Amino acid sequence: MGLQVAQIGEGALIAALGEIFGHSGQLGQSGQVELSQNLNNQKKLLFGIGDDGAVLAPSALATVATMDLAIEDVHFKTDWSTAKQIGAKVAVANIADIYAMGGEPHSLLVGISLTGQEELEWVLDLARGIAEEAKKVGAQVIGGDTVRGEKITIAITALGNTSEPIYRSGAKVGDQLVISGLPGASAAGLALLKADKRELFPEIVNAHLQPSVDGKKAHSLISAGATALCDLSDGLLVDVTRISEASGVGIKIDLDHLNLSSLIEAGTTLAVDPMSWVLTSGEEHLFIATLPPSAALPEGALQIGEVIHGAGVEVFGKFSDARTSDKNTWQHFEK
Amino acid sequence: MGLQVAQIGEGALIAALGEIFGHSGQLGQSGQVELSQNLNNQKKLLFGIGDDGAVLAPSALATVATMDLAIEDVHFKTDWSTAKQIGAKVAVANIADIYAMGGEPHSLLVGISLTGQEELEWVLDLARGIAEEAKKVGAQVIGGDTVRGEKITIAITALGNTSEPIYRSGAKVGDQLVISGLPGASAAGLALLKADKRELFPEIVNAHLQPSVDGKKAHSLISAGATALCDLSDGLLVDVTRISEASGVGIKIDLDHLNLSSLIEAGTTLAVDPMSWVLTSGEEHLFIATLPPSAALPEGALQIGEVIHGAGVEVFGKFSDARTSDKNTWQHFEK
Numbered sequence: 204m205g206l207q208v209a210q211i212g213e214g215a216l217i218a219a220l221g222e223i224f225g226h227s228g229q230l231g232q233s234g235q236v237e238l239s240q241n242l243n244n245q246k247k248l249l250f251g252i253g254d255d256g257a258v259l260a261p262s263a264l265a266t267v268a269t270m271d272l273a274i275e276d277v278h279f280k281t282d283w284s285t286a287k288q289i290g291a292k293v294a295v296a297n298i299a300d301i302y303a304m305g306g307e308p309h310s311l312l313v314g315i316s317l318t319g320q321e322e323l324e325w326v327l328d329l330a331r332g333i334a335e336e337a338k339k340v341g342a343q344v345i346g347g348d349t350v351r352g353e354k355i356t357i358a359i360t361a362l363g364n365t366s367e368p369i370y371r372s373g374a375k376v377g378d379q380l381v382i383s384g385l386p387g388a389s390a391a392g393l394a395l396l397k398a399d400k401r402e403l404f405p406e407i408v409n410a411h412l413q414p415s416v417d418g419k420k421a422h423s424l425i426s427a428g429a430t431a432l433c434d435l436s437d438g439l440l441v442d443v444t445r446i447s448e449a450s451g452v453g454i455k456i457d458l459d460h461l462n463l464s465s466l467i468e469a470g471t472t473l474a475v476d477p478m479s480w481v482l483t484s485g486e487e488h489l490f491i492a493t494l495p496p497s498a499a500l501p502e503g504a505l506q507i508g509e510v511i512h513g514a515g516v517e518v519f520g521k522f523s524d525a526r527t528s529d530k531n532t533w534q535h536f537e538k
Numbered sequence: 539m540g541l542q543v544a545q546i547g548e549g550a551l552i553a554a555l556g557e558i559f560g561h562s563g564q565l566g567q568s569g570q571v572e573l574s575q576n577l578n579n580q581k582k583l584l585f586g587i588g589d590d591g592a593v594l595a596p597s598a599l600a601t602v603a604t605m606d607l608a609i610e611d612v613h614f615k616t617d618w619s620t621a622k623q624i625g626a627k628v629a630v631a632n633i634a635d636i637y638a639m640g641g642e643p644h645s646l647l648v649g650i651s652l653t654g655q656e657e658l659e660w661v662l663d664l665a666r667g668i669a670e671e672a673k674k675v676g677a678q679v680i681g682g683d684t685v686r687g688e689k690i691t692i693a694i695t696a697l698g699n700t701s702e703p704i705y706r707s708g709a710k711v712g713d714q715l716v717i718s719g720l721p722g723a724s725a726a727g728l729a730l731l732k733a734d735k736r737e738l739f740p741e742i743v744n745a746h747l748q749p750s751v752d753g754k755k756a757h758s759l760i761s762a763g764a765t766a767l768c769d770l771s772d773g774l775l776v777d778v779t780r781i782s783e784a785s786g787v788g789i790k791i792d793l794d795h796l797n798l799s800s801l802i803e804a805g806t807t808l809a810v811d812p813m814s815w816v817l818t819s820g821e822e823h824l825f826i827a828t829l830p831p832s833a834a835l836p837e838g839a840l841q842i843g844e845v846i847h848g849a850g851v852e853v854f855g856k857f858s859d860a861r862t863s864d865k866n867t868w869q870h871f872e873k
Contacts, residue, residue, distance in 0.1 A: 249600060249703065250703065250705065253706075253784070254639065254705050254706050254707075254768070254784070255604060255634075255635040255636075255638040255639050255706075255768055255769060255771075256602040256603055256604035256635045256636060256638070256639045256641070256696075256698075257602070257603045257604070258600050258601070258602055258603075258639065258700065258703045259600060259601040259602075259603065260600055261596070261597060261598050261599055261600055261601075262596060263596050264596055265584060265593050265594060265595055265596055266593070266594040266596075266601065266697075267591040267592070267593055267594075268591055268592045268593075268594065268645070268647055268680065268681060268695070268697065269590060269591035269592070269647070269681060270647040270648075270649045270681060270682050270683050270693065270695055271649070271683050272649040272650075272651055272683050272685045272687075272691070272693060273685075274651055274685060274686070274687040274688075274691070276688075277685065277686050277687055278685070299590075300590040300591045301590075301591060303590040303591070304589065304590050304591045304593065306591070310603070312603055312604070312605040312695055313605075314605045314606070314607040314693050315607075316607055316609055316691065345603065346603060346604060346605060347605050348605050348606050348607050350607045350608075350609060350612065350613070351609070351612055352607075352609040352612055352689060352691065353609075353611075353688065353689055354687060354688055354689060356607070356609070356651065356687065356691050356693075358605065358607060358649050358691075358693035360603070360605055360647055360695040361591075362601075362603065363591075365593065368584065368585065368593045370585065370589050371588075371589050371590075372589075433589070433590055434590060436590075449588070449589070
């Protein structure tokens with residue numbers, strides 16, 4: 204048993220976290236130094252951790268801001284996930300939201316509530332998981348808060364730049380509905396964990412425990428002319444319904460042509476129709492977009508439907524949910 | 539017993555919160571509308587609640603960003619505080635951090651974890667408390683997250699503009715140490731609550747339950763030439779020590795001339811030396827600054843010491859803490 208957080212005190216914890224996050228606010232004589240400059244994201248950090256707030260230099264681009272909370276035993280279990288996986292997962296959820304707005308993430312604020320009983324190394328690994336995901340996308344942790352609480356809680360705010368935000372509301376009748384990859388693995392992974400069968404399909408389980416986000420997938424959808432864009436955070440049906448509602452259009456999803464081979468074996472093992480995972484799996488951070496009718500599909504992207512007149516989301520495909528067995532459609536899905 | 543949060547569903551809750559926060563992302567044909575413009579703070583919100591993230595227009599000013607978490611039974615008790623007070627308190631803590639950096643708050647992101655057993659009206663009052671404090675300072679809630687958890691948790695990120703950030707690190711030898719008012723009421727209020735004597739001193743108790751922040755106090759310290767600035771969030775000794783450490787200077791605090799009359803009666807009631815409240819009371823969001831030797835004190839501000847060569851914080855004054863009774867000084871205070 205290593206050192207526990209409660210044994211080292213808040214000051215030492217914050218100092219250790221500051222080292223992992225790669226900088227702290229050491230100022231020179233002038234009162235201001237440029238701690239880092241993220242050239243890709245065109246955002247300069249004037250001051251990071253160590254004062255009442257972080258300071259970011261002005262930029263000619265608009266700012267995208269988002270926040271997600273994750274709570275022990277609701278959003279993650281310390282039995283199932285390593286600390287690094289937990290940190291990475293919450294960071295990725297926020298980073299994906301920035302990409303989903305047509306932005307480039309540059310900064311994270313991280314609030315962590317700890318019981319005090321955690322081993323220090325566990326907490327530092329949590330921070331490393333966050334810092335590594337930030338670094339992958341050219342972002343960094345610029346501040347936050349650490350407090351005590353009965354359950355481990357992680358709050359992350361991501362900030363990004365955008366020259367042209369892309370909303371959920373721009374879908375036009377006739378547009379193609381496109382997703383950047385096959386969804387379902389996160390829900391399948393969770394089902395495998397619950398059934399205590401994680402060792403059978405480690406890759407699928409990993410998609411649940413440590414989802415990744417690929418900003419290039421968002422970029423390629425934007426380059427293809429995306430009229431609406433979001434990430435897959437709450438499940439295909441929920442997220443497509445949001446595009447439909449925000450854009451004031453109907454959306455027809457046709458899943459007949461999807462290749463579910465990567466999920467079939469796990470479905471058989473658990474006696475679950477993998478199509479139900481495709482429809483409801485969230486926290487995968489694939490990107491859903493509507494593209495103009497003539498747009499070429501980016502590599503790896505799948506066309507799964509089209510935007511139609513009207514309202515609501517209709518789903519066509521072969522699946523065996525009790526609710527749909529007589530018609531093979533779901534209509535006007537509501538959460 | 540009114541309607542509980544769990545009975546209305548996430549979508550309806552978010553919609554109700556969006557109404558309180560005063561806007562949602564209703565976009566026009568163009569895909570972008572200007573939802574609000576905060577002229578004082580020179581920050582334009584392009585899109586608020588209702589997409590993957592909020593979007594703020596570019597500005598010629600630097601951005602200040604801060605985050606605070608507050609957790610039920612650690613930072614607040616629902617027995618002691620109304621929902622509005624809880625929301626207001628967390629909002630004020632974040633807003634004060636923006637002022638303490640020399641900034642003007644313009645936007646809040648609000649993450650709330652709820653058990654689901656809360657009455658809807660309680661949650662809406664929590665949101666109203668946040669929204670009202672934001673409005674008082676010309677800011678608004680632009681986004682956030684709502685999740686389930688065993689304890690009510692509130693995470694707020696505040697964003698602000700600044701033309702010239704002020705750090706803790708700028709204190710110079712010879713500077714005056716100044717505070718924008720007499721601290722102590724928050725700690726006194728907490729002590730009264732714990733002793734079940736809240737009805738005796740309602741104003742003092744209220745200073746704990748619903749602290750306020752006055753940005754004008756920060757402005758006047760900045761106008762007076764503040765070389766270092768922070769808010770009183772963790773107690774005078776802790777916060778002054780941070781200035782000392784960040785600036786690489788010693789600080790001498792002399793509390794002999796302070797007028798503690800507003801705290802004396804409560805101190806007598808609880809058999810506590812009110813000076814201990816002055817030294818340790820946090821969450822009051824007064825402002826602590828160092829001012830050049832010749833600077834005139836802003837109205838209401840109190841000079842409580844000076845910046846000296848060396849390191850550490852020395853406190854002089856008449857108080858009766860067991861640790862100090864032989865010398866009447868605290869030296870090199872450590873939390």
